[in-house]
Amino acid sequence: MLNDIEKVYYSEEKLKSIVDGLGRQISDDYKGKNLLLVSVLKGSVIFMADLMRAITIPCAIDFMCVSSYSNKTESSGVVKIIKDLDINLEGYDVLIVEDILDSGKTLSYIRKLLLGRNPNSIKICTLLDKPERRAVDDIWADYSGAEVPDEFVVGYGLDYDEKYRNLPYIGVLKRSIYEK
Ligand code: IMP
Ligand code: MG
Numbered sequence: 001m002l003n004d005i006e007k008v009y010y011s012e013e014k015l016k017s018i019v020d021g022l023g024r025q026i027s028d029d030y031k032g033k034n035l036l037l038v039s040v041l042k043g044s045v046i047f048m049a050d051l052m053r054a055i056t057i058p059c060a061i062d063f064m065c066v067s068s069y070s071n072k073t074e075s076s077g078v079v080k081i082i083k084d085l086d087i088n089l090e091g092y093d094v095l096i097v098e099d100i101l102d103s104g105k106t107l108s109y110i111r112k113l114l115l116g117r118n119p120n121s122i123k124i125c126t127l128l129d130k131p132e133r134r135a136v137d138d139i140w141a142d143y144s145g146a147e148v149p150d151e152f153v154v155g156y157g158l159d160y161d162e163k164y165r166n167l168p169y170i171g172v173l174k175r176s177i178y179e180k
Contacts, residue, residue, distance in 0.1 A: 001164065005155075005171035009148060012168045015156060018145040019047065022125065023054020026095065026143065031057055034120065036092035038085065040110065041065040042165070043099030046157040047127045047145075051097060062087045068106045073152050073160070073178055077105030077135075089119040099157050100128040100148075104139035111139065128153065128170070152178065 010018070026035075035055075039048035041063055052061060065083035068075035094114060098107060107124060114122055125143035132150045148170075154160050155167030160178060 001167070004164070004174055004177050005167070006174045008169050008171045009153060010146065010156075010170040015145075015170065016050070018127070019050045020054045022143055022145055023051055023056070026051075026125065027056045030059075030093060030095075033093040034091055035059040036087065036089070036094050036119075037061045037097050038094055038114070039063045039097045040099075040106075041083070043157045043159065044097050044127070046165070047099055048097050051125070060087065060092070064110070066106065066110065068109075075103055075105055077103065077109065079106055079109040085114075089114060089117040092119050094119040094122045095143075096122065096124045098124065098126040100130065100153070101126040101139065101141050101144070102130050102133050103135040105136055108136045108139045127156070128158075 035057065037048065037052060037059055039045065052059065062085045063083065064085050066079050066081055068077065068079045096110060101107060111122060123142040126141045127145040129141050129144040129147050130150060131147060151172045152160065153170050154164035154173045155170045157165050159165045160173050
């Protein structure tokens with residue numbers, strides 16, 4: 001598995017300081033609000049687990065699982081809900097927690113869907129942002145851990161063909177893996 005990684009972008013230590021910083025900022029901004037973290041599975045699972053522990057104010061959590069019909073490295077924007085939220089969003093300040101904002105199609109769909117359920121507010125927190133790749137103009141990251149260039153990255157929850165999620169760092173996948 002380690003041989004498939006071209007280079008490490010964000011080490012475990014670096015990720016910890018990025019996530020701790022986001023946690024501090026969110027804790028300040030949401031003081032006195034009714035924070036609900038919505039994790040988009042599966043890619044955000046590790047980020048969510050670390051981020052929620054870096055948040056020092058009360059918060060609720062929930063999970064949704066979507067699949068965007070896609071090939072293995074690009075999403076189509078046609079989103080299918082595999083698991084919906086359990087919590088009724090009314091009265092909550094929703095913060096969607098995502099692994100990576102790429103074309104933005106997946107989040108654009110999810111955001112519209114959740115807005116229709118009357119939350120107090122809705123914002124987006126993504127660990128990684130690939131701004132060069134944005135294909136929709138109604139999505140931006142309110143909180144973003146780090147920008148990455150247009151390269152396919154894996155680890156810390158992010159997969160290629162369901163593999164590499166368990167790498168503790170974020171690295172660039174060798175092209176030979178997905179171009180073969
Ligand atoms: P979007 O709809 O194009 O923004 O795609 C978002 C989803 O595509 C993310 O939640 C990831 O699951 C996946 N994705 C996009 N870029 C990468 C990447 O570089 N590595 C792993 N997954 C990615
Ligand atoms: Mg994925």
